[in-house]
Amino acid sequence: GGAMTDPKGDRSKGPSEQDDPDLFTRIVDSDEKGVYVSGAKAHQTGCINSHWIILMPTIRLTQNDKEYAIVGAIPADVKGLTYTYGRQSCDTRVMEGGGDIDLGNAKFGGQEAMMILDRVFIPWDKLFMNGEFEFASMLVERFTCYHRRSYVCKTGLGDVLIGAAATIADYNGVPNVSHIKDKIIEMTHLNETIFAAGIASSHQGHKMKSGVYLNDDMLAQVCKHNVTRFPYEISRLAQDIAGGLMVTLPSEKDFRHPEAGPMLKKYLVGRKGVDVENRMR
Numbered sequence: 001g002g003a004m005t006d007p008k009g010d011r012s013k014g015p016s017e018q019d020d021p022d023l024f025t026r027i028v029d030s031d032e033k034g035v036y037v038s039g040a041k042a043h044q045t046g047c048i049n050s051h052w053i054i055l056m057p058t059i060r061l062t063q064n065d066k067e068y069a070i071v072g073a074i075p076a077d078v079k080g081l082t083y084t085y086g087r088q089s090c091d092t093r094v095m096e097g098g099g100d101i102d103l104g105n106a107k108f109g110g111q112e113a114m115m116i117l118d119r120v121f122i123p124w125d126k127l128f129m130n131g132e133f134e135f136a137s138m139l140v141e142r143f144t145c146y147h148r149r150s151y152v153c154k155t156g157l158g159d160v161l162i163g164a165a166a167t168i169a170d171y172n173g174v175p176n177v178s179h180i181k182d183k184i185i186e187m188t189h190l191n192e193t194i195f196a197a198g199i200a201s202s203h204q205g206h207k208m209k210s211g212v213y214l215n216d217d218m219l220a221q222v223c224k225h226n227v228t229r230f231p232y233e234i235s236r237l238a239q240d241i242a243g244g245l246m247v248t249l250p251s252e253k254d255f256r257h258p259e260a261g262p263m264l265k266k267y268l269v270g271r272k273g274v275d276v277e278n279r280m281r
Helices: 063-068 089-095 134-169 178-203 215-225 230-242 260-267 276-281
Strands: 024-030 034-045 050-055 070-075 081-083 110-122 127-130
Touching: 024 063, 034 050, 034 070, 034 127, 063 134, 070 110, 110 127, 127 134, 134 178, 134 215, 134 230, 134 276, 178 215, 178 230, 215 230
Parallel strands: none
Antiparallel strands: 024 034, 034 110, 050 070, 070 127, 081 110
């Protein structure tokens, strides 16, 4: 897990200017074996199912921020590290008996967590930056260059959503209606535009002195910029195609109920030949 984002506190102030020095991850002590760090890392996607965490600076640093200029690797279960699991919009559905339909991707859902570090130990051989503040901005820029290009992964989600929208249009009996086709075309156009920027960033990559390749920075930023806009429009179009039932659908528990279930199956039909449960899914 790449742990870069700190809580940051007052955004108008740097790390050493904060009232609470722990709002950016920092070295608080050291001995002959290594260093001890305290602070927090926010929005950490996938950290709980990682084996190692790489702690990194999150912004440009100055001479006064030397203790914050740290890059180090820690095991995900290291002493002094606490995870607070983030909330998801569908959390409570797990407790409502909707373990199949309502949960969507029930086995492999994503997660984020807040990581709080209290004197976490890092041995010297796992410490890769130690006070070299002048390299912090370069590190952040190169990390984000790779990371923002990697947002091309969102197009996989887009592919699934476009397929689901086309399927529900078919289930509703309107796959050939012109405005439905126009919306699916627009969804595809937006999704492939994200994909194109990500692939182009890699294609335009160049070899560094170390032999490592760095993808094109400008196109990586374009890929990220597209991801901050286009998936929301793709989702809006999908909801438009699916209709109001997308947000008012009864729960799986209701669907399985001996009295309510048969009534729901009667009134939630689509075109002939489509199973109501498939439409719900």
